[in-house]
Amino acid sequence: MWDGPFYRVGRDGYEICFVPGADEELDEVCNVDMWVTRDDGDRWSGTVFTLDEVHRLMDHHRQTGEPEGDYWWCWDGLIVRDAGVSSIVKVIDGLVATGELETVLRHIGPAEDV
Numbered sequence: 001m002w003d004g005p006f007y008r009v010g011r012d013g014y015e016i017c018f019v020p021g022a023d024e025e026l027d028e029v030c031n032v033d034m035w036v037t038r039d040d041g042d043r044w045s046g047t048v049f050t051l052d053e054v055h056r057l058m059d060h061h062r063q064t065g066e067p068e069g070d071y072w073w074c075w076d077g078l079i080v081r082d083a084g085v086s087s088i089v090k091v092i093d094g095l096v097a098t099g100e101l102e103t104v105l106r107h108i109g110p111a112e113d114v
Helices: 051-063 085-098
Strands: 006-011 014-019 031-038 042-050 077-080 106-110
Touching: 006 085, 014 085, 031 085, 042 051, 051 077, 077 085
Parallel strands: 042 077
Antiparallel strands: 006 014, 014 031, 031 042, 042 106
């Protein structure tokens, strides 16, 4: 469900919040910041890229002469095969189910009421 600039997906025990581009189609999302908030308020964040998007970015960096054209590095990045929020949600669900969420994404601590 849309909540201002955020797209939130409620799950059993947690919520996934995406920050897609303003005009981006949800089934085409290929580079997006997101975070997972558990019901107890604890949160993990990351930036999700598709394989195709990483390739496109590396090609762009190579064409502009930047060193990132020869390698890819992202501190809190998660690379997925398929584009779209629903595909990414399936990946996150799998990470939560296996307990790998806490290894793959960056822990950012509890949510605080503002």
